[in-house]
Amino acid sequence: xxxxxxxxxxxxxxxxxxxxxxxxxxxxxxxxxxxxxxxxxxxxxxxxxxxxxxxxxxxxxxxxxxxxxxxxxxxxxxxxxxxxxxxxxxxxxxxxxxxxxxxxxxxxxxxxxxxxxxxxxxxxxxxxxxxxxxxxxxxxxxxxxxxxxxxxxxxxxxxxxxxxxxxxxxxxxxxxxxxxxxxxxxxxxxxxxxxxxxxxxxxxxxxxxxxxxxxxxxxxxxxxxxxxxxxxxxxxxxxxxxxxxxxxxxxxxxxxxxxxxxxxxxxxxxxxxxxxxxxxxxxxxxxxxxxxxxxxxxxxxxxxxxxxxxxxxxxxxxxxxxxxxxxxxxxxxxxxxxxxxxxxxxxxxxxxxxxxxxxxxxxxxxxxxxxxxxxxxxxxxxxxxxxxxxxxxxxxxxxxxxxxxxxxxxxxxxxxxxxxxxxxx
Amino acid sequence: xxxxxxxxxxxxxxxxxxxxxxxxxxxxxxxxxxxxxxxxxxxxxxxxxxxxxxxxxxxxxxxxxxxxxxxxxxxxxxxxxxxxxxxxxxxxxxxxxxxxxxxxxxxxxxxxxxxxxxxxxxxxxxxxxxxxxxxxxxxxxxx
Numbered sequence: 001x002x003x004x005x006x007x008x009x010x011x012x013x014x015x016x017x018x019x020x021x022x023x024x025x026x027x028x029x030x031x032x033x034x035x036x037x038x039x040x041x042x043x044x045x046x047x048x049x050x051x052x053x054x055x056x057x058x059x060x061x062x063x064x065x066x067x068x069x070x071x072x073x074x075x076x077x078x079x080x081x082x083x084x085x086x087x088x089x090x091x092x093x094x095x096x097x098x099x100x101x102x103x104x105x106x107x108x109x110x111x112x113x114x115x116x117x118x119x120x121x122x123x124x125x126x127x128x129x130x131x132x133x134x135x136x137x138x139x140x141x142x143x144x145x146x147x148x149x150x151x152x153x154x155x156x157x158x159x160x161x162x163x164x165x166x167x168x169x170x171x172x173x174x175x176x177x178x179x180x181x182x183x184x185x186x187x188x189x190x191x192x193x194x195x196x197x198x199x200x201x202x203x204x205x206x207x208x209x210x211x212x213x214x215x216x217x218x219x220x221x222x223x224x225x226x227x228x229x230x231x232x233x234x235x236x237x238x239x240x241x242x243x244x245x246x247x248x249x250x251x252x253x254x255x256x257x258x259x260x261x262x263x264x265x266x267x268x269x270x271x272x273x274x275x276x277x278x279x280x281x282x283x284x285x286x287x288x289x290x291x292x293x294x295x296x297x298x299x300x301x302x303x304x305x306x307x308x309x310x311x312x313x314x315x316x317x318x319x320x321x322x323x324x325x326x327x328x329x330x331x332x333x334x335x336x337x338x339x340x341x342x343x344x345x346x347x348x349x350x351x352x353x354x355x356x357x358x359x360x361x362x363x364x365x366x367x368x369x370x371x372x373x374x375x376x377x378x379x380x381x382x383x384x385x386x387x388x389x390x391x392x393x394x395x396x397x398x399x400x401x402x403x404x405x406x407x408x409x410x411x412x413x414x415x416x417x418x419x420x421x422x423x424x425x
Numbered sequence: 426x427x428x429x430x431x432x433x434x435x436x437x438x439x440x441x442x443x444x445x446x447x448x449x450x451x452x453x454x455x456x457x458x459x460x461x462x463x464x465x466x467x468x469x470x471x472x473x474x475x476x477x478x479x480x481x482x483x484x485x486x487x488x489x490x491x492x493x494x495x496x497x498x499x500x501x502x503x504x505x506x507x508x509x510x511x512x513x514x515x516x517x518x519x520x521x522x523x524x525x526x527x528x529x530x531x532x533x534x535x536x537x538x539x540x541x542x543x544x545x546x547x548x549x550x551x552x553x554x555x556x557x558x559x560x561x562x563x564x565x566x567x568x
Contacts, residue, residue: 045528047523089523093525103525105525122524122525131479131486136525149524150523153519153520153523155519156516156519156523157516185478185480188472190477190478225468283507283508283509284508313510316510424519424523
């Protein structure tokens, strides 16, 4: 099962305010731009980024989405979908003193409820007593993956989108809490250690909210010239009531039903994510790869994903190629209730519940994708990307596809064609 | 360079610069003449300008001074020192800015303005076209 989640935050009462903030940030460019060019320090700086993209899928009976947070995508919902990659972000940073600063980043993109209303992606206060040490309080995007905190900034990345196999492994991308950042330099080697602790809660496309508590990440990044190495460990206790009716029904059927419900429910379970990634970018070319494993101790099956990508820069063009894979480590089926141990009149309901459980486990994403594309830096602060993806779905699996329709054939192949324009200013 | 004899001096200068630098500006990394720093490798300069480190090897804080976005001096500096195109440098900073991890160096509008800022601050580090260097700044020696 892909976990479909998105940021609808405790602050969602202020969506109109978010929209006003976003618009105000976008229409405050001239003064801020001029200030940035001037070496004289200004307390405030404003910047923005965005992507306008469309995706076409060869599969009409299911949707391709870029993340588990999106309810709609390319294929079933739209032949050419603008909802997968398009977004607009604006950020304001205030430097009160050299040690104390604050940032606010608001993004408009497709949310779990199919709206594009702006939401707060980042909002925190940073205290940095020395250049090597900082503490942040507020909403922070987690540093779990190599580029998880910059995954929405298309211009900062070589592809149209980060490989969905790995970047859909965990639905939890941010936290309301604190982080501590410590940098150490030994000769040419720069080591950055980050620890974060907090909570998050958000609405999901399938309905209901996912609640992650005692959410912490420890991440270490080593930079040595053009080489970047990153490892991280993420842990939380999460609850997701979406499947409660299924497990409540299992619990009606005696000890074996209770045992199955306890094994697979998503009530106060622990989740672990372990990741390792590397990037080598000497300028003329790059190669990057990442590996991650999740264990959520529930009907969300234990899985491993990885990708390897490389590109070569030819003047303003950067053609690239990526191979990405996600596989299930746990069982994607279960014998379920032993019907022969139940009274005959319960055989029908028990078989129904077993089918429900197996349908849930069978939603585990198993697929691999070969992507080829090119970035073209055709204009200052703006790029155009074209990307072709060939997805090979695992046997019996719909992969990361969602909104699967009755006519869908699992285990096939899907071709995607994407065009995106990314910008920053 | 002001040409008093446009037919002679300028043509010779243009030919010389073509021969020496294939028409590209010769850009050098500099610090204030009052700075204690004298030697810095290309990689060390690169790390400071890309925001990877914030101190000179002697431990004092380094304040990088950029030149105007799109200026030939700036593009030449980043190409020579970091091996990155203007788009790659912008992309690098997009990753840092939009994760709240820092902001790019402040930019001076011209070589003269950059020289003035660098000269005035012993913590500053910048780059200038070689012919814009004067006694207020010193060229960093590569080890």
